[in-house]
Amino acid sequence: MxxxxxxxxxxxxxxxxxxxxxxxxxxxxxxxxxxxxxxxxxxxxxxxxxxxxxxxxxxxxxxxxxxxxxxxxxxxxxxxxxxxxIGMVFQKLGLMPWKTVIENVEIGPKLSGINVKTRRERAEYFIDLVGLKGFENSYPHQLSGGMKQRVGIARAYTNDxxxxxxxxxxxxxxxxxxxxxxxxxxxxxxxxxxxxxxxxxxxxxxxxxxxxxxxxxxxxxxxxxxxxxxxxxxxxxxxxxxxxxxxxxxxxxxxxx
Ligand SMILES: Nc1ncnc2c1ncn2[C@@H]1O[C@H](COP(=O)(O)OP(=O)(O)O)[C@@H](O)[C@H]1O
Ligand SMILES: [Mg+2]
Missing domain, CATH: 3.40.50.300 (P-loop containing nucleotide triphosphate hydrolases)
Incomplete structure (x- = not known):
């Protein structure tokens, strides 16, 4: 309908x-x-x-x-x-602790089969936009609460x-x-x-x-x-x-x- x-x-x-x-x-x-x-x-x-x-x-x-x-x-x-x-950002982010920031951010396009170059570029763009440049290879436990929230936001935008x-x-x-x-x-x-x-x-x-x-x-x-x-x-x-x-x-x- x-x-x-x-x-x-x-x-x-x-x-x-x-x-x-x-x-x-x-x-x-x-x-x-x-x-x-x-x-x-x-x-x-x-x-x-x-x-x-x-x-x-x-x-x-x-x-x-x-x-x-x-x-x-x-x-x-x-x-x-x-x-x-429709994409979601929750209070509880569900970041995967064994994955780095960039791996967490690019998870959506990776699951949709988007090639590594394209999804990395997109992930890097949004990591930069949320102010996390330099933290691409950090793990979630190394980040503050606000930084984790930024990762969640970058991840949501990277899903486009x-x-x-x-x-x-x-x-x-x-x-x-x-x-x-x-x-x-x-x-x-x-x-x-x-x-x-x-x-x-x-x-x-x-x-x-x-x-x-x-x-x-x-x-x-x-x-x-x-x-x-x-x-x-x-x-x-x-x-x-x-x-x-x-x-x-x-x-x-x-x-x-
Ligand atoms: N799956 C569910 N089964 C039963 N009650 C639920 C369920 N989901 C939410 N509720 C109840 O519905 C009410 C509204 O919940 P919620 O939408 O989470 O509130 P909020 O406005 O804080 O987001 C709450 O009392 C909650 O306990
Ligand atoms: Mg609620």
Missing amino acids: SMEQKAGTRLIVKDVSKTFYQKKIEPHHVVDKVSLEVKDNEFLVLLGPGHCGKTVLLNIVSGLMPPDEGSVYLDGEKITKPNPK PEILIMDEPFGQLDAQTRYNMQNEISRISEHEKRTIIFVTNNIEEALYLGDRIILFTECPARVKEIYDIDLKRPRDMIDPEFLRLRKMISNNTDLAL
Whole structure:
């Protein structure tokens, strides 16, 4: 089945719901009739409190989990299984400890059978772009948390997905490293335009990065509000307009995000 869509729209989530049924406990309704659109080359942020159903929604969007109701369409085609056009960066990166940085980064194109010269060039380009030049032959245990996150980002871009999903990628980093990585992802995404869906529970992070922010309710996740963010880049977290938007979004959430 396919679906008509507006020009410039890549992905459509239409009335998606999900409930988990487990023995001896009440059904757990985690995603409630979520509809949203993702535009070509936009940096879309999904902002919502912890455990509200963000990751479940992403799993549905990326075809890893079927919705109970509703559908997801990529370029008009219904998603029913994982699609190589969609790439993921997780908080837990799953870097292979016995492989070097460059071997970890080139794993995707290697599995797709891309020749060593081409995939090395691509991997080196993104390793350089994320600021890890010189660390190509290091092993993950020799890197800091922020550097490992950079490896995960380089790996995701090297796979060359058309839509890049980042699920709270900086959630486990200390405050200073997180701030640096927000700067980095802002710079990288300006340089290498992709359609990005970035999930966070942090309002500043959302405002620092997003072209649009979709605010979700507590569990079950429902779309509460959609904000277009027109602030110029790079953004300034203490700019009065940034602070005004921060307060406006904060006032619209039930929780201290
Ligand atoms: N496979 C599953 N089976 C049962 N419950 C699940 C499953 N996956 C997630 N949940 C529950 O759904 C809720 C939302 O989870 P999640 O989407 O991971 O939240 P978050 O917004 O923090 O990413 C949580 O209460 C979680 O325990
Ligand atoms: Mg999550």
